[in-house]
Amino acid sequence: MHTVLLKVTALFYLVGALAYLHFIFTLNERSAKFGRMLLLIGAILHAAGFVSRYFVAGYTPITSLFESLSFSAFAIVCVFLAFELRYHLRVLGAFVAPLAFAFSVSAAFLPGEVRALAPALNSYWLPVHVMLLFFGNAVFAVAFGAGIMYLLMERELKTKKMGVIFKRLPSLNVLDDINYRCLTIGFPLLTLGIITGSIWAEYAWGSYWSWDPKEVWSLITWLLYAALLHGRMTAGWRGRKAAVLAIVGFCSILFTFLGVNLLLPGLHTYTNLSG
């Protein structure tokens, strides 16, 4: 039941993403409202599926690749809805909702049955560590979307060829503002996620830091965002540079999250394709 529920949400995210894409092409307000409603319903079903899976499995279900991808999609949708509530940036949906769909649909193709928990994962640190990181990633996903929007918009303004983008996207200033907001929310989440992971590693593996590929890549990601945050605060980095770094940073997140699991086996390999 919960597996089906988790997989069905992909459908809601798909139609929601399509509605937002329709909105950005036609600027039909109703499409944006429809998209938001679908994402909201999808997220509620998703939460229900997640909670019921928690009770069935007896642990926080963010351990297999299926569960991780699915939870990522959920986190992205939640963060996007929060941003939309705050900034009324409906066009952002056209850039972020497809991402949520991509995550949930790739989860839907993976085996979704509940498995016995690996003993090392049986800890209160599991939900804390993983949720901090996944919500941090979701915030950075929004920054990624805003970064792409910024580059598109900036190109039109620099080349002075106002096309379809110009009318539809918000001002550069707003997009840059989102970049900063995401950074100030996402960076603490990422940092705390890494710290809790490190503490947990001390309990579980007997060492705070063991240069496992996932740890290395998390550190690279962290350094990227730290550089961006530092540059913004002290050197007045903004605009194009910040947008590019937000995009690079998110690529690094994706690699840390997926690439490392699939390509570079290590201590964190609980979440490979087979489970």
Add this chain to the structure above:
Amino acid sequence: MSEIVIVGLNHRTAPVEVRERLAFPADTVGHALRGLRERDGISEGVILSTCNRVEVCVLSEAGYKGVEQVKDFLAGFHGVPIGELSDHLYHYLGEEAVRHLFRVSSSLDSMVLGEPQILGQVKDAYGYALEFKAIGPVLDKFFTKAFSVAKRVRTETRVANSAVSVSYAAVELAKKILGDLPDKVVMLIGAGEMCELAARHLLSAGAKGILVTNRTFERAVLLAEEFEGTAVRFEELATHLKRADIILSSTGAPHFVLKREDVEAVLRIRRNRPMFFIDMAVPRDIDPDANEIDNVYVYDIDDLNNVIETNLEERQREASLAEEIVLAEVAGFLRWLDSQQVTPTIVSLRRKFDEVRQAEVAKALSALGTADPKTRKVVESLASSILNKVLHSPISSLKREADGRNPMEMVTAVREIFDLPEEGPEAAPEAAERPPEQGGNVGRQ
């Protein structure tokens, strides 16, 4: 049968010398409307007079006679020989007239496509006609419909969505680059009509303040007073530049006033807070290479003109969409208009009472419970004869040629009293949604 007639001229058919002679200043409209109504066969009238057009819309008993009447009225009222006018005047009857007014109020017939003032002007014209009681049920419905068509065009197409003047384009770009304007400072370098206009638009769009500089400091002071801004000495431009987010420049300098290095230096001080330079000077004041710096946007007068050009092209494209809306609405309005004629009103009146008669006869017969043909016949003929007698006088007064009275008023009254359906019984309501067949020739003007 009454028909809607529009006679008029506009910026395309008449030069300003002719338009100004035919214009109706606000204080003459009442008098003019009275004169118009006194003419033979004209029962309702509205006069629209703007600097680009004069249009007289009337409900006339006989179409072409109405056209002549209005032309004669225009010539007579303004004391212009009719021969001088006829080359400039156009006229529309019936369906053409409906389409014309819908296009005019949706700003599809304007000199600047999609400009917003015309709708207000049409509303004013309607207001005068109401005030001087020159309007009746048909033109009332006609103009109200024109307003709703204009609103539909405005919300469903982007025909009025983008800036088509240099100064508005500057405001639009500033908002897209800098976001909200209330915390942004404008700087005016030199003096030029276009720059001043753009500055005014930026300030009324909410910009926080303005710095003015000029080679002659006194001029800067004067201009700063006018804008309630601060005057800055030209020699100190470099030190004050850092405060400005939007820079409007039009000096007569033969070389760049701001070189790329100057802009780079200022941007460093501003910690990369974006700057938007609008260079209206020829030769240019601001090194166009500065546009390559991150967070700096330099637009010269050609760039702005190109933006406007693109926007106008977009309006043209959107206009064909708007024309389709207009055509569909014309069809809908014509159906309503047809149903307001005498004959269809009589038909629906009869139909309505006939339905009542049939229902009541059936009820009576079933209550009597007898199949005796004689009783049945008596009941039926009783009902029909009551119906015919009751309907006789309303129908004959509908049919009677109204002497001097607006026949439409009678139709409207009858329809209202007997609560007859709005549209003709033949017209299925969903027909209004069907795309118009003449869609091919839209946007031809």
